[in-house]
Amino acid sequence: MDESLPEKVTVPSLEPGENVRDTLMDPDEATAILSFLEQYHYASFDHVLMLLLWQTGARIAGIHGLDVDDVNPEEETIELRHRPEQGTRLKNGADGERIVAVPETTIAVVEDYIDVNRPAVTDGNGREPLFATTNGRMHKRHLSKHVYKWTCPCQYNQPCPADKDPMGCEYTGGYDSAVECPHNTRPHDIRRGAITYWLKRDVPDRAVSDRMNVSVQTLDRHYDARSKEERAEQRRQYLADVALDED
Incomplete structure (x- = not known):
């Protein structure tokens, strides 16, 4: 089994106001x-x-x-x-x-x-x-x-x-x-890369924010390295899945 990617989506909590460079581990x-x-x-x-x-x-x-x-x-x-x-x-x-x-x-x-x-x-x-x-x-x-x-x-x-x-x-x-x-x-870029990886796995921003005990604004500003296009596509897919579940 590939040890690099988590089987469970467990999001670490973030410290409010952390500033990071625009780099991350992929x-x-x-x-x-x-x-x-x-x-x-x-x-x-x-x-x-x-x-x-x-x-x-x-x-x-x-x-x-x-x-x-x-x-x-x-x-x-x-x-x-x-x-x-x-x-x-x-x-x-x-x-x-x-x-x-x-x-x-x-x-x-x-x-x-x-x-x-x-x-x-x-x-x-x-x-x-x-x-x-x-x-x-x-x-x-x-x-x-x-x-x-x-x-x-x-x-x-x-x-x-x-x-x-x-x-x-x-x-x-x-x-x-x-x-x-x-x-x-650097170590913090591993942290940022891991968080971005989980976000790309279609975990809703609000769920990630709540699990991390940090505002969505801080999460978006300092840790979310997804492109605007990736975010839009994930929101579209998530909403489509919700609509199917409600049918």
């Missing part, structure tokens, strides 16, 4: 990265990181704060919680807390990571961080560096847009070098 890029990681780095730290970023649409702060017990295999959910007194906070505070449903296959990958590859450590508050090093919870800044590395095209066996040889490129090698690559994708 589904083809997400599919290529996740397929490569599944094949060559199954259930690794990076596989789980990229998978949850795409499927939950969460910010790095939300991913950073995840603990092992925030994963619920029975319910097939990931819970994002605001715990500032313990060093992990959500940008929108308690209003940003949410439970995100994910596919069963994603839960299986996360469980395999926990069972096999995650270091058995706790952080300074006695919590078991999901994204851990042998020293405890990985810092948000380093999580972002992992994202920059795995979104460099050469990292997941794609041709370099600048036609550079990865063996001699100044951006390959370490995490700090990958951050400087002009062809990588």
